[in-house]
Amino acid sequence: MRMWYHNGVRTMVFCLLVAAGVTGCGTSDHIAASSSPATAAGAAGPVxxxxxxxxxxxxxxxxxxxxxxxxxxxxxxxxxxxxxxxxxxxxxxxxxxxxxxxxxxxxxxxxxxxxxxxxxxxxxxxxxxxxxxxxxxxxxxxxxxxxxxxxxxxxxxxxxxxxxxxxxxxxxxxxxxxxxxxxxxxxxxxxxxxxxxxxxxxxxxxxxxxxxxxxxxxxxxxxxxx
Incomplete structure (x- = not known):
């Protein structure tokens, strides 16, 4: 549990430092892609x-x-x-x-x-x-x-x-x-x-x-x- 906390802090700090030059970080990209409204709306039409x-x-x-x-x-x-x-x-x-x-x-x-x-x-x-x-x-x-x-x-x-x-x-x-x-x-x-x-x-x-x-x-x- 302690190691997860430190790793999470390092990841958060890294994201804050490079936020101006990137569009996402860590697992956030994966979550956004899987739940994107645009992707879901275009995936299928009416039954x-x-x-x-x-x-x-x-x-x-x-x-x-x-x-x-x-x-x-x-x-x-x-x-x-x-x-x-x-x-x-x-x-x-x-x-x-x-x-x-x-x-x-x-x-x-x-x-x-x-x-x-x-x-x-x-x-x-x-x-x-x-x-x-x-x-x-x-x-x-x-x-x-x-x-x-x-x-x-x-x-x-x-x-x-x-x-x-x-x-x-x-x-x-x-x-x-x-x-x-x-x-x-x-x-x-x-x-x-x-x-x-x-x-x-x-x-x-x-x-x-x-x-x-x-x-x-x-x-x-x-x-x-x-």
Whole structure:
């Protein structure tokens, strides 16, 4: 602690002595550069949700693409209809952008599963809720257990990822299971982008690449938010 103090004093004195001939000193240059309003303002323009239509190059061959309904959300891709509930309740925001939030996106189906890409906003969540490492959903004859997994690394963007296993009990007690992976990016201007991959654990078809959801999410973020 004593050495840090003396070094700091020497640095301060040096800066004062040469202030007339230089524009900055020590770590101050780094802080100014990273927080410069001019740099931040010129780094990116407004979010363009229509750009999600261009984020398809990462789809496997043989996948057929279609448009999504206006109220599409990850929770519907997981097989839940209106009236579902989450425990804890606030974790439901991870899979639902909120009533009335505009949505743009597409779905793609083919061997191995179904893929959904969505951009919701403006008016969506601006950050992921806390305390949702493990939570659950239930609605109608379906319930799901949800586990948080590491989100993909997209520069300058907060991301989360979830793995869900949903079980539906039909008449006679027969159960069907579905597995879903959803990765989400929280963009500027209250927009949220997400990619969901839904698979049937019992399918004999060849599975999708394990990194398909993070890879497509990175394409979506690049297409809509620069």
């Amino acid at each position: 363009d949700p229509a750009g999600v239509a261009r984020a398809r190059s990462g789809l496997p061959a043989g996948y057929e693409v279609g448009t999504l309904a206006e109220q599409a959300a990850p929770v519907t891709f997981w097989g839940f209809k209106p009236g579902w509930s989450a425990t804890p309740e606030h974790c439901g925001a991870l899979v639902d952008p909120g009533a009335g939030t505009p949505v743009r996106g597409w779905s793609a189906s083919g061997p191995g599963g179904i893929i959904y890409a969505v951009v919701a906003g403006p008016g969506a969540q601006t950050a992921p809720p806390d305390g949702c490492a493990a939570w659950s959903l239930e609605g109608g004859h379906t319930d799901a257990t949800v586990t948080s997994v590491p989100g993909p690394d997209i520069e300058g963007t907060t991301t989360v990822a979830m793995s869900a296993v949903a079980t539906t009990t039909v008449e006679g007690g027969t159960q069907t299971r579905m597995h879903a992976d959803t990765v989400t990016a929280y963009l500027r201007d209250a927009y949220v982008a997400s990619v969901t991959v839904v698979t049937d654990p019992g399918s004999v078809q060849q599975g999708l690449p394990p990194n398909i959801a993070p890879s497509l999410l990175a394409q979506v973020v690049s297409a809509v938010a620069g």
